[in-house]
Amino acid sequence: MTANLAGDVTMRYVDLRPEEPGEAVPVLLLHGFGTTFDMNWRATGWTQALADAGRRVLGPDLRGHGATDKPTDSGSYLPERFVADLVSMLDELGADRVDAVGYSMGARLAWELALRHPARVRSLVLGGFGPRDAFAGTDLSDPGSGDTPFDHVFRTVAALPGNDPAALAACARGQAARPFSADPPPVGAPVLLAAGARDTLAAGAEDLASHCGGTYVEIPGRDHANAVSSRAFKRSVVEFLGERAPARGPGTAPPVG
Amino acid sequence: MAEENVTFTLPDLGEGLVEATVLEWQVAVGDRVERNAPLVEVETTKSAVVIPSPKEGRIVELHAAEDEVVAVGAPLVTFAVAADAPQAGIVGRVPTEEARPARRVRLRPPAD
Numbered sequence: 001m002t003a004n005l006a007g008d009v010t011m012r013y014v015d016l017r018p019e020e021p022g023e024a025v026p027v028l029l030l031h032g033f034g035t036t037f038d039m040n041w042r043a044t045g046w047t048q049a050l051a052d053a054g055r056r057v058l059g060p061d062l063r064g065h066g067a068t069d070k071p072t073d074s075g076s077y078l079p080e081r082f083v084a085d086l087v088s089m090l091d092e093l094g095a096d097r098v099d100a101v102g103y104s105m106g107a108r109l110a111w112e113l114a115l116r117h118p119a120r121v122r123s124l125v126l127g128g129f130g131p132r133d134a135f136a137g138t139d140l141s142d143p144g145s146g147d148t149p150f151d152h153v154f155r156t157v158a159a160l161p162g163n164d165p166a167a168l169a170a171c172a173r174g175q176a177a178r179p180f181s182a183d184p185p186p187v188g189a190p191v192l193l194a195a196g197a198r199d200t201l202a203a204g205a206e207d208l209a210s211h212c213g214g215t216y217v218e219i220p221g222r223d224h225a226n227a228v229s230s231r232a233f234k235r236s237v238v239e240f241l242g243e244r245a246p247a248r249g250p251g252t253a254p255p256v257g
Numbered sequence: 258m259a260e261e262n263v264t265f266t267l268p269d270l271g272e273g274l275v276e277a278t279v280l281e282w283q284v285a286v287g288d289r290v291e292r293n294a295p296l297v298e299v300e301t302t303k304s305a306v307v308i309p310s311p312k313e314g315r316i317v318e319l320h321a322a323e324d325e326v327v328a329v330g331a332p333l334v335t336f337a338v339a340a341d342a343p344q345a346g347i348v349g350r351v352p353t354e355e356a357r358p359a360r361r362v363r364l365r366p367p368a369d
Contacts, residue, residue: 035304039304043304043306043307044304044305044306044307045295045298045306045307045309048293048295048307048309049295156302156303160272160303161272225300225304225305226280226300226305228305229280229298229300229305229306229307230280230281230298231281231283231295231298
């Protein structure tokens, strides 16, 4: 028996297993607003970098995005709805714990996942994300109509093939309905924040890192759009996640020699 | 082993884009690279992407500096490849991605 079937969505996700598994805990990748798993993580070289590190990668097209259903009511896009999707996906895959890595809106959702389900998140990586209100000054009845940083982001992504501007506007309103709060921070998961030095949408990331006892990495010369593909960013994250992994996890061959 | 030089041009990145800016080379002249290894990171007006190497070989020349704008179809990089390596259909193309293990799952709200 299930209730409220009208509120469900069909979600596309990927489960990429490396040829030589080195670590049992998968990496969950959560893309940013208006993009997709492939655009945010595959085209930018992340899936390759993580496969090279022996990591299994899980990641959805979040609701409203990519090949996943795109409802147009803002209530479908409250952060807790996304978190429920993620938990269902992890349950379906039998993934008890993940290293959660998000970019921009995906970072906010990774934070929510760690906050609401601390047992499911071993490490938390927030890219291109800061504690300030991402929608400040934006007329959310008509996003993209103004000149705020979010208006610019909205116009860029609304024009991408496959995106539904009405669904994206609803998504923005749903996210804005639950303003981000740095308190309480998630417990139990070490946190890495990383952002381009010129990323205005991630303003305050360094403060947020100190607030939650985490680490901050600045990506020199990069902005919100082009920090995500940076080699320095990938290297920092792979190293950070590697520090949390046991030296010899299940399925790992003992060192030779 | 005999080698020959092959030049790879900036591929069509889709969506009617005609140029891209080089953000960061992931290889240097003299490096040996494997096919599909990260070659160069570029940015368009739509997104930033990493272009994988279309072939295995040694880097002979990088035709664009970082921060330089390159037109689609303009030379990007020259490789020295083994002369007997198969060439057909490779020049100027990004390797086709392998089939993606994608699945769809129907999600339901929690029963509580």
